[in-house]
Amino acid sequence: MSSVSPATHAISINPGNGEQLAAYPYESAEALDAALSRAASGFASWKHLPLSQRVERLVVLAQVLRRQAEPMARMASQEMGKPIVQARGEIEKCAQLCEWYAEQGPAMLAAEPAPVPNGQARIEYRPLGPILAVMPWNFPYWQVLRGAVPTLLAGNTYVLKHAPNIMGCAYLLGNAMQEAGFPAGTFEVLNVTPEGVSQAIADPRIAAVTLTGSVRAGMAIGAQAGAALKKCVLELGGSDPFIVLDDADLDAAVQAAVIGRYQNTGQVCAAAKRLIVEQGVVEEFTRRFVEATRQLVIGDALHDDTYIGPMARFDLRDELDQQVQATLAEGATLLLGGSKAEGVGNFYQPTVLGDVTDQMTSFREELFGPVASIITARDAEHALALANDSEFGLTATLYSADVERAERLGAQLETGGVFINGYSASDPRVTFGGVKKSGFGRELSHFGVREFCNAQTVWLDRN
Template sequence: MFTSINPATGTAGESFAELTADEIETRVARAAEAYKSWRATDYDTRSRLLSAIADQFDANRQRLAEIAVREMGKTLKSALAEVEKCAVGFRHYAQEGPAMLATREFATAGGTGKARWLPIGPVLAVMPWNFPYWQVVRFLAPTIMAGNVGLLKHASSVQGVAAAIEEMVIAAGAPAGVFQNLAIKSGKVDALIADDRIAAVTLTGSEGAGMKVAEAAGRALKKVVLELGGSDPFIVMPSADLDKAAKTAVTARIQNTGQSCICAKRMIVHADIYDAFLEKFSAGMKAVKAGDPMDAATDMGPLSSEEQRQTVLDQIEMIRAEGATMLFGGEALPGKGAYMSAGILVDVPIDHAVAQEELFGPIAMVFKADDIDAAIRLANDVPFGLGSSVWTEDADERERFEREIEAGMTAVNQMLASSPEAPFGGIKRSGHGRELGPYGLHEFMNLKTVLG
């Protein structure tokens, strides 16, 4: 049994039954059967379904957003924006997907050939709670467009969201089995990956979860895409617009209460502007209003659970014990709910375990860099390589950052964010493979060469 806990109040919400072994088998068999016919559909049919799902998300945006607020604590305005983004994502693949799948012709020494993109089968997705709709759509929209079918194992804490997504797909007229929610716990994932009817697996989550899924996929010789943790650098150089950089840094750190893999977590600031930036950034972080996520005036809701809040508090204490200074904030707020104040850590020993981890809460670490070489070294001196943001008006500096920062994504003079058009993913311990754009569509397809 799964029971949702509202992190803003600590009260229990809706409960959901876990699937039995027989029910899991029924759904997997249904997916395998659905694939036989869905793979043969034309692109127009797939596009129409994606557009219809987008319409369902639009028509139910308020209800869908409120489910996310209750289950994981994001603000209502953030949840509404997420649902709207999902509709945009479905429509992007509906409109652009056919062109992404176009057959390419080429010449060979012996004549001619062509490359065709073909589906491969049911795709299993293991998804987290922090962007409970969007991270599912990042897999689901390209899955449907590819001619594959999808099975979702969502996080235990957001089973209401998982059920709602399935409801939207069914209401849009999807054939039975094209997408199904599997209300199961993590212990059932290995057996699903090993099942011959499952063609591939994608996971967004922690390093630990990624290693387990990759190991299981490796044993089964199946394709896997992993989008794991991040400790994204936010680098500010003297030529940057300091006011804009500092204001954006606040949003980049506290979005989703700091619970985003691409939140800016390490602010790396050139020594010449360090004090000025820290003053502006501190003022912005101190002004962050934590409170009722349903209140439009709230900047930041609770963390997703009491357990998650305690994890962040423990990390703060560990690194303070090694010499880091908590300038302000970083405290559990009194009363009900998993709330904590936004805060800033300085004098952080870069080689400490916590500095090498992902701080999944509204706490920023601020580092001073003497020059661009030092900034790049600091940016790369973690095991992660997901995203990054750099602030400079110098063309040579920009070129170096684009070329030398070890990350799958770099935003220049703006906050890093995902979009349906742009490939999303990382390197190092942040995972491998890409979502979104044509690359995300092609990840789980057979690029078939035809000669003659």
């Protein structure tokens, strides 16, 4: 394990074998001050750059990401255990994000006419300034760029504080931005302690804050941003329901549930964590789901055939196992897996828990790893009640042959996104974010471009 202190260094550890990859000393207060100065100076020029030139940088960034895809994917596999095929897919998704915003984004920033009698009022979207982004490890590139790309396009600058266990990925991303021609100060990578984050939030050069992370982190960052009177966007945890009604296509539902639960080794906020199945099909769905899960290949993240890699951090695997054991002690049935994998590495067996009720740990808490919980619903109305009985509200999935009925039911789900006959995903064409303890604010689509803009009214000759 590590030979340096996590109090003084961001430590990168390969979860596949427990070996230390690198240790990056946290930056001093002087280095933080210099980075914020560069971001502020960069904003002063970047915001005045013609929009067409900002678009050009996104087009080039897409090209750079594709050129650097293999080393960037390998770094993600080594630092947080992402299976290499999924890591490559994440980078390609980032490249497509850049191209989509390059094509669609300018229209989202165009002035909007307002319906006033003289026809001389409009809404202009002006950038706010340097945006501090505190990002997680589970999607080292996508999580950053899905916020950074529209934020930069709008004319803001972006200050990234990435998770300490994936600083290698953070620096590769910073290099890619530099290679793509983004000017100095437009994309800054910070390696600071939580105290450094607090200092940055309080600093007048930071205009707003965005965080993707845990509820606890969201409460802390939200409180600090509020104390500084700065806007913040919080994308927090989720315990997303995956509802299967009696009339669903079970083959399609099972396939989507397996992907929705186990992609990225189950370490996804918007994942199918609670499988809520109507009693008429729960036995058959469970049989097929367990069998499909049993076929998933667990192994070295750098092997192309691996679907389940090691979990990113050893402490999180221990926490997940405690949640599983607590759920079993509460009366759930172990259908598959249920323990840490033997041998070297931070592996957890793909796990399925049956007979889960709304009072059990795996129903009430978020399980961030390769564990699925199957809950039986008496009918569709009971399924909705179970789905909404959660402190989280990120996304929900509903499978039914009757799409019109599914839409009526979906309208009653208390989540930021509803996916009918398809597992949840983040996509630049649609907005992403949650309600309740899953956070507030939105990313992607036109919301992501305007989230950190001053919607400024311009009214000529009002009298």
